[in-house]
Amino acid sequence: MRVISAAEEAALLSFARTLTLGDVHSAEDLVQEALLRAWRHADRLISTQGLARPWLFTVVRRLAIDSFRARRARPVELFLSDLDVDVVPDAGGRTLTAYVLERAMADLTPHHREVLVHRYYLDRSVEDTAAELKLPIGTVKSRTSHALRALRRVLMSQGIHARQ
Numbered sequence: 001m002r003v004i005s006a007a008e009e010a011a012l013l014s015f016a017r018t019l020t021l022g023d024v025h026s027a028e029d030l031v032q033e034a035l036l037r038a039w040r041h042a043d044r045l046i047s048t049q050g051l052a053r054p055w056l057f058t059v060v061r062r063l064a065i066d067s068f069r070a071r072r073a074r075p076v077e078l079f080l081s082d083l084d085v086d087v088v089p090d091a092g093g094r095t096l097t098a099y100v101l102e103r104a105m106a107d108l109t110p111h112h113r114e115v116l117v118h119r120y121y122l123d124r125s126v127e128d129t130a131a132e133l134k135l136p137i138g139t140v141k142s143r144t145s146h147a148l149r150a151l152r153r154v155l156m157s158q159g160i161h162a163r164q
Contacts, residue, residue: 009035012056019064026067034059104154112147119144 012034016027034056038045045052105113118129119140130140155161 008053008056012060015057016060016064019061020067030060030063030067033063100155100158100160104151104158107154108147108150111143112150115140115143116147116151 009031013027013031016030017024020026020030037059038052038056045055105116108116114133115129118124118132119126124132126137126140126144129135130137133140135143
């Protein structure tokens, strides 16, 4: 028992391709899902003359809208092959970054420099840094925050801005 003809199915696929901006695979998925739903509701579609075609087009349109909303709601999936970057880290870039940071750190106060070295260079926790420097945890947190702001100001004064 066939609900729609092959010509109507081709028209439905063409409609789905326009909704997916030419993505044939997504269009086929939409049509397949619509036909599956038509099969589930075949008794209603067959019993009412002329209902199948508009019903299927409406289902495809709604599925396309749902798919678009789902893609917008979740983060974009990236694969290394999609990125235009080298997989091997650039040693020259790391050297330049280290040089720029060294110059910027030299402009900080000794207290700020000390807390940043412990927290980020030596990769110590707030608790370990507090114990090593014999400071309260709150002071380490506060000093780290102030030191990062000061470092950002120094870098910006040198014309270096954060990537967006």
